[in-house]
Amino acid sequence: MCHSHDPSHPGSSCCSPPSGRMQGFIQPWLLLLLSEKPAHGYQLTEKLNQNEDTKGIDPGFLYRTLRQFEEDGLVKSSWDTKGAGPARRVYEMTADGVEYLHAWVKHIRTTRKQLGRFLEAYSSRFKPSDKKE
Amino acid sequence: MCHSHDPSHPGSSCCSPPSGRMQGFIQPWLLLLLSEKPAHGYQLTEKLNQNEDTKGIDPGFLYRTLRQFEEDGLVKSSWDTKGAGPARRVYEMTADGVEYLHAWVKHIRTTRKQLGRFLEAYSSRFKPSDKKE
């Protein structure tokens, strides 16, 4: 499908660095937001859209992720029929959910360190001014 | 398939943080290694296995990635029939390949910053000792 390799668009070919955000990046944000207070999907969308790093989320992905969280016991939901507009499914975090957020943070720290180590290796290859020991 | 959510294995359930390494992490390492000197797949496997962050790569993934790199003009290959053992396909980096490595590095820096921002948000939620401005 690719085979074109247009150097004038060095961020859009099939073999270029992934253009979007990294895999598994939205989920911890959702858990973090829910850890602050219960919310429904639409609210969460709006909050994510206010953050440059998480904006533009696909609603299908959001709602499916939330249902999956519930299936796995990370959140529990209930319908809120009061107030204006259609009913909202409100998600509230469980203790397991908080635990999982912490586990996710460990993973993120690990990943961040890995990226740092790659950047170090890259720097000592391309800016060998500071020699590595 | 999941539906079990075994809290005694908080890193192995379906809804836990991704266990492996992040998507698109091997490719820049390959390009970085090839930017140092030409190499064939088996050599690259061995080098990747010496690095804790990149070890255990699937050979199928490796060889397909290298062919894809070539298809996209990031590397070029030739057969090395001299020396012991079966013939080796030796990959050598192109100027485009170096360019792409740099582009990848930009993406990695962006991702790393995003992870940092998430960790900051997490910290101000769970360790509110240092108040954010």
Place this chain on the structure above:
DNA sequence: GTTTATTATATGTTTTAATCATATAGATGT
């Protein structure tokens, strides 16, 4: 000298994560 292990590359299949597209429906404004 035949079998076994090592080096080396390659491809078919499956799984998983995410995206794209679309469907449904209540509430509110005109």
Place this chain on the structure above:
DNA sequence: ACATCTATATGATTAAAACATATAATAAAC
């Protein structure tokens, strides 16, 4: 009554990676 906004949901597709296996030349062991 019709359009728009709020809100949730599901079917289909794509793309990355993992899993499984195939092939073959050389080298070592017996």
